[in-house]
Amino acid sequence: MFDFNKIKIVKGEELEGYGSFVGIRRDRGGNLVFSLPKGFDNFEETYNNVKELFFRMYRTFKKFRYIYTNKLDNISDERPQSKDNLIINNDLSYRFVNKENNEEVILYSKIDAIDSIMDLCKELEIATLVREIGLTEDVDYSRIDYLIDKGIYQKNNAIFVEFSLDKRNVIKDIPSDLIEMYCYIYKELAVELKVDLDVAIADISASFSAKYLSYNQGLFNENSFISTVLTLKDVLNKIHNLTPYKNNHYWLIYEAIEKFLYGELEANIDNNEEGFWGINNFSQVWEDMCNYYMASKRENQNILYCDTLTPINKEGLIKKKFGGYWVYVNKDFYNPFYIEFNDKKRWMRPDMVLENREKFLVNSEIEKLYNESIRRHIKESSFSHIYEEVRFTLRDGYHSNTFFEFLDRLRSNLFRQHKIISRQSRFLPKNKYSFSIKNIEKDKLSLMLDKFFQKGMKSKDSNQADIYIIDWKYLPLNFFNKKSEKSMLDINKQLVYEFCLSSQETYQEKKIRSQFGLPFYTKSQDYPFFAAKETNISGIEIMYVDFYMIQEVYLDA
Structure with missing residues (x-):
C-alpha cells in the first residue's frame, strides 16, 4: 500500500507536461507521482490532505466506471455513440472515445x-x-455435563477439556x-x-x-x-x-x-501497459460531476438541456436522441442547437442549459408567500365610503431579509399599478415592516393583487439572466488568458450555442448568458460557483467551480 508521505505531488503549472492525466503513476526514476486535477494550485500537501484526496478520487473513478458500464447495458442504439465506444481489458482498463475531440480515453480504476x-x-x-461453527478453547461451563466424556482425567482428579464446539x-x-x-x-x-x-x-x-x-x-x-x-x-x-x-x-x-x-502499482503492470492508476483525460469525469450537481442541487433553476452520462431522475426531463446522441431535455423544450445546410442538420451539444427560476416566481408561489407572511388591515376611508385604507404588515416570525424584500416588492408593484388603476390613492412612507395605501377604491385592490400574483415577482438583481448556457471546461485557471487556437474554438462554439438559442422566437426577449465552468480547489467556500478575476471573455463569463463541493455530491449519489 502507498505511504502518502512518499508520493510526489504534481499540480498547477507543473501539470503542463502531464496533459489531462489525473491519478498515480511512476516517473522515470521509479517514484510514485500523484497528478492532481487542474485548478488545485492552492492544494496544501499534507499527509491527511493527500490521503483524503486519493481515496475520494478512488471512489470517483469507481463511480464513473459504474455509470459508464451500466449506461452501455441500459441504452440500445441503432449505431454506437462515440461515448459508447467502450472496451474492457481484463477488468482493469476501460477505453472509450472522448466526445469533444474523438481521442481515446483510458481509465484504470483498480488497484489490486x-x-x-x-x-x-x-x-x-x-x-x-x-x-460459522468452529473450534474454540473457551469452555461453556453451563454445558459442562455434556463435555465430561471429552475430558482428560488428571491424577489430582481434575478434568481437562481440550476444546469444544462453539461459535467462534x-x-x-x-x-x-x-x-x-x-x-x-x-x-x-x-x-x-x-x-x-x-x-x-x-x-x-x-x-x-x-x-x-x-x-x-x-x-x-x-x-x-x-x-x-x-x-x-x-x-x-x-x-x-x-x-x-x-x-x-x-x-x-x-x-x-x-x-x-x-503491493503498490506493481500488481497491475502485467495487464496495464501504461503502469498507472487513474484516467488519462479527466474532462469527461469533470463534466459528469458538474452536471450531476446541477441536476440534484439547483432547485431554483430549471434544466432545459443536459448532456450527461449520469442518470438524472427529475420531473419534466426526458431522454431524446439528436444526431445519434442521447441527451436529457425538458419535455417542453425545442432543441435549437444545430446548423442546417441542404436540409441536413448538424447537431451541437452544450453541456447544460438552465432557466433561472429565481428571476421569476409563478403566481401560486407568490400568493402562498403573501398569505403566509403578510397581514392586511382594512378600514373605511375618511375621504369617502367608496374608498378604504389598507395597511400591509409582516406577521411575527417573518422578520427576515427575505420577507423584508418581498414586502418591498409588493409595495413597489402596487405603487406602479395605482397610477393606472386608482389615481386617488396615496402611499405612506415605507419601512421594512409595513406600508399603507390611503384612499384606494374598494374594488380595485383585489384587481391589483391579482395582477401582482399573475405577473410574478421579478428579481431586483438585474444582473441575473433568464437562461444560462454552460460548458464545463477541464482547463487550467489561466487558460483563457493565453490566446490559442483551442481557446478561440471553445469561445466560438459557445457563442454559436447562444446564437442558436436566441434565434428562437421563444427566447428572443430572454436575457441569455454563456458561462464556462473551470475546476478550482478550496474548502473555504459556502457556495460552489464564483467569478474568476477576468470574469468576461468575448461576452462569456468564466466561473470557478468548487471541486471539493461538487465531488462530495457526486460521491453521495
Whole structure:
C-alpha cells in the first residue's frame, strides 16, 4: 500500500507536461507521482490532505466506471455513440472515445492492493463465514455435563477439556489470526472509502488491534503507517510458517493481504501497459460531476438541456436522441442547437442549459408567500365610503431579509399599478415592516393583487439572466488568458450555442448568458460557483467551480 508521505505531488503549472492525466503513476526514476486535477494550485500537501484526496478520487473513478458500464447495458442504439465506444481489458482498463475531440480515453480504476481486500469480503461473504461453527478453547461451563466424556482425567482428579464446539470468529480450517488480520485491514479501508462496516467485522478487527497493535497505531495514520505495516508483515509471516494445512480459502485471504502489504502499482503492470492508476483525460469525469450537481442541487433553476452520462431522475426531463446522441431535455423544450445546410442538420451539444427560476416566481408561489407572511388591515376611508385604507404588515416570525424584500416588492408593484388603476390613492412612507395605501377604491385592490400574483415577482438583481448556457471546461485557471487556437474554438462554439438559442422566437426577449465552468480547489467556500478575476471573455463569463463541493455530491449519489 502507498505511504502518502512518499508520493510526489504534481499540480498547477507543473501539470503542463502531464496533459489531462489525473491519478498515480511512476516517473522515470521509479517514484510514485500523484497528478492532481487542474485548478488545485492552492492544494496544501499534507499527509491527511493527500490521503483524503486519493481515496475520494478512488471512489470517483469507481463511480464513473459504474455509470459508464451500466449506461452501455441500459441504452440500445441503432449505431454506437462515440461515448459508447467502450472496451474492457481484463477488468482493469476501460477505453472509450472522448466526445469533444474523438481521442481515446483510458481509465484504470483498480488497484489490486485495495481491490483484493474489498472484493474478497463479498466473494467469501466474510461477515457470514466468521459466524460459522468452529473450534474454540473457551469452555461453556453451563454445558459442562455434556463435555465430561471429552475430558482428560488428571491424577489430582481434575478434568481437562481440550476444546469444544462453539461459535467462534473463524472460518473452519483457517487460522483465526489470519481472519482477524484481514478484518482489520478491511475495516481500515472501509473507514477511508466510506463503506458501511458489518458489526461482526468491526468486532474481529478490534480483537486483532488489541493483540498486536498499540492504541494509537493505524494503517492510515501518518505517524504509525510504517510501524503498523511492519507489524502486519511480521504477523502474516508467522501465520504462514505455522499453518501446516492451507486450503483454497486460506490462499485467497493470504494472497489478498499479501498484495495489500507488499503491493503498490506493481500488481497491475502485467495487464496495464501504461503502469498507472487513474484516467488519462479527466474532462469527461469533470463534466459528469458538474452536471450531476446541477441536476440534484439547483432547485431554483430549471434544466432545459443536459448532456450527461449520469442518470438524472427529475420531473419534466426526458431522454431524446439528436444526431445519434442521447441527451436529457425538458419535455417542453425545442432543441435549437444545430446548423442546417441542404436540409441536413448538424447537431451541437452544450453541456447544460438552465432557466433561472429565481428571476421569476409563478403566481401560486407568490400568493402562498403573501398569505403566509403578510397581514392586511382594512378600514373605511375618511375621504369617502367608496374608498378604504389598507395597511400591509409582516406577521411575527417573518422578520427576515427575505420577507423584508418581498414586502418591498409588493409595495413597489402596487405603487406602479395605482397610477393606472386608482389615481386617488396615496402611499405612506415605507419601512421594512409595513406600508399603507390611503384612499384606494374598494374594488380595485383585489384587481391589483391579482395582477401582482399573475405577473410574478421579478428579481431586483438585474444582473441575473433568464437562461444560462454552460460548458464545463477541464482547463487550467489561466487558460483563457493565453490566446490559442483551442481557446478561440471553445469561445466560438459557445457563442454559436447562444446564437442558436436566441434565434428562437421563444427566447428572443430572454436575457441569455454563456458561462464556462473551470475546476478550482478550496474548502473555504459556502457556495460552489464564483467569478474568476477576468470574469468576461468575448461576452462569456468564466466561473470557478468548487471541486471539493461538487465531488462530495457526486460521491453521495
